[in-house]
Amino acid sequence: MNLQHARQRLLDTRTELEGRLERAHKHIRGREEEVSPNFHEQVVETGNDQVVQFLEQEGQQQLQQIDRALQRIDSGDYERCNKCGEAIGEQRLGALPWTEFCINCV
Numbered sequence: 001m002n003l004q005h006a007r008q009r010l011l012d013t014r015t016e017l018e019g020r021l022e023r024a025h026k027h028i029r030g031r032e033e034e035v036s037p038n039f040h041e042q043v044v045e046t047g048n049d050q051v052v053q054f055l056e057q058e059g060q061q062q063l064q065q066i067d068r069a070l071q072r073i074d075s076g077d078y079e080r081c082n083k084c085g086e087a088i089g090e091q092r093l094g095a096l097p098w099t100e101f102c103i104n105c106v
């Protein structure tokens with residue numbers, strides 16, 4: 001497996017994710033400063049904020065996974081399952097470049 005390629009893919013995904021999180025942050029902060037005069041609109045806005053907050057949490061978790069994967073590339077453990085030590089497999093890492101576990105240990 002081409003680790004240089006895998007690293008670049010993780011870094012690209014990380015950059016994209018950070019951009020998305022930055023936009024979600026701005027969205028939440030912008031909403032907090034506004035007070036909608038219309039109750040119905042407020043309900044809709046609150047619902048959107050919850051979605052954005054959920055996406056933000058998910059994004060943070062994924063960022064951590066990406067960082068761990070990058071560390072694993074540096075330490076030479078990237079292609080080994082973190083639980084059983086077997087090879088994760090190139091196909092699986094191609095589909096989920098930040099995964100730490102082989103298909104049997106998920």
Ligand SMILES: [Zn+2]
Nearest residue numbers: 081084102105
């Ligand atoms: Zn395993």
